[in-house]
Amino acid sequence: MSQNPNRRVRTRFAPSPTGYLHLGGARTALFSWAFAKHHDGDFILRIEDTDLERSTPEAVQAILDGVAWLDLTHDEGPFYQMQRMDRYREVIASLLESGQAYYCYSSPEEVQTMREVARARGLKPRYDGTWRPEPGKTLPAVPADRTPVVRFKTPVDGVTTWNDMVKGIISIANTELDDLVIARQDGTPTYNFCVVVDDWDMGITHVIRGDDHVNNTPRQINIMQALGAELPVYGHVPMILGPDGEKLSKRHGAVSVMDYERQGYLAEGMINYLARLGWSHGDDEIFDREQLIQWFDGSSLSRSASQWDPKKLNWVNAHYIQNADKAWLAQIIAPRISELGGDPGAFPLEEVVSLLKERSETLADLAQASMLFYGEPQTPDAQTLAKHVTDASRAALIAFLDQASECSWERASISALIKQILGTQGLKMPQLAIPLRLAVVGTTQTPAIDAVLEILGKKRVMQRLQTFLSE
Known part of the structure; x- marks a missing residue:
């Protein structure tokens, strides 16, 4: 099996809309997108929605939302398989006409019995080819009350081999494969068949997908060869495991x-x-x-x-987060602050996020940390107050309040005022910084206190200090 190296690279992401876009699917989309973009090719989005019982509009939207959030822009699509039924039926008809597919009247119960018999004999459980036309073979009488499925006539000898771009050479004997159903009794085509026709029609050159599809690949290759289609390069990436080594769930x-x-x-x-x-x-x-x-x-x-x-x-x-532009970060964090009950306009949000982003792993962390400014001050408990607010620190707070009115209220000036009071009172930084924090926000830990006070503003800080000292 060889591929034409001069073909324009075309990859696809083809999820089934039976649930949300999960992490494995997102990674498959990412790899397919990145490979196409690296080669100046095309990335196609296709929704494989033939499973009518499990596919939902909500799941389709979840997939579209996920791809859009990750900004994996597709060059073509989204295409929907349910809108291509006429094309699939056309190809099935051509395979029936050429003798590469046939009608099978075996009931599901009969097929199950065939598989159980094969399993009992130590063989691979599979359809036994009762309705497969062969030279000199007499087929059973067609049951009058039974609607057939259509099966693909899989080669009975040889091997199907491909050079997987992840796993290397993979060979599977065709004797391991039974004659695949490509159209159900109601005429709807099956997954493996639709995938082949789509990849053929859309000129897909590279298929990157999870390695749970490895067993589908020889079946799809055989159908492609029967159609005279140029084969894509396949690449099957291993699954993502959880931290405990088990399947991610x-x-x-x-x-x-x-x-x-x-x-x-x-x-x-x-x-x-x-x-x-x-x-x-x-x-x-x-x-x-x-x-x-x-x-x-x-x-x-x-x-x-x-x-x-x-x-x-x-x-x-x-x-x-730490390297994000502060204006952009402020814009996307504002709705989260509102959801927490804060008013993003109450303080300069760009300065708030600049101060807090170094400590934040997620936007949720950053929004919650921002409530230091946008939420109501906490009320410290008596034990905490007794531990940190001593006679000496209270005197330092009074001195800070007295001199704050003359401070220009920029971070450098606030820092200078704090250091001046520490020197005058003979205290160390925690003896004033922690009581200041308790007085203005109600907690013992914040970012640099001079930065916090600058953002809170002189009027608010002085009001809170006055209230604190009067209690």
Whole structure:
């Protein structure tokens, strides 16, 4: 099997809309997108919605939302398989006419019996070819009350081989494959058949997908060869495992990609982290999508399963938050502050996020930390007050309040005032900084106290100090 190296690279992401876009699907989309962009090719989005019982409009929208959030812009699509039924039926008719497919009248119960008999004999459980036409073979009488399925006539000898761009050479004997149903009794085509026709019609050159599809690949290759289609290059990436080494599931936080958006992860952080699950570029851990496109040539894909590491994701995401433009960060954090009951306009939000982003791993962290300014001051308990507000520190607070009115209220000036009072009163920084924190926000820990006081503003700080000292 060989591929034409001069074909324009065309990849696809083809999820089934039976649920949310999960992490494995998002990574498949990312790899397919990055590979196409690296080769100046096309990335196609296709919705494989032939499973009418499980496919839902909500799931379709969840997939579209997830791809849009990650900004994996498709060049064509989205295409929907349910809108291509006439094309599938046309190709099935051509296979029936050429003798490469046939009608099978075996009932599901009869097929199940065939498989049980084969299993009892130590053979692979499969359809036994009762209705497969062969030279000199007499077929059973067609049951009058039974609607047939259509089966593809799989080659009975030889092997199907492909050079997988992840796993290397894979060969599967055709005797391991039975005659695949390509159209159900009601005439609707099956998944493996629709995929082949779509990849053929859309000129897909490279198929990157999870290795749970490896067993589908020889079936799809055989159908493609029967159609005279040029074969794509296949690449099957291993699954993502949870931190405990088990299959990633909801208990590991394997929820919708959009849940990560709601939890406050940045798309760029998720892109960076997902790319490193099963692919590498030397020892590089942090890179933007332009670098990813430059490097992602299809090599360096791991043959081993990847392990989901929430701590690593948080570390990567924190990097992007800390390096984000403060105006952009303020814009996207404002709705989260509103949801927490704060008024984002009450304080200069750009300065708030600049002060707090170094301590934040997610936007949720940053919004919650911002409530230091946008929420009501906390009420410290008596034990905390007794521990930190001594006669000496109270005297220092009074001195600070007395002199604050003359302070220009810039961070440098506030810092100078604090140091002056410490020197005059013979105190160390915590003996004034912690009582100041308790007085104005009600907690013992904040970012640099001079920065906090600057953002709160002179009037508010003096009012809170006066109230605190009068109690």
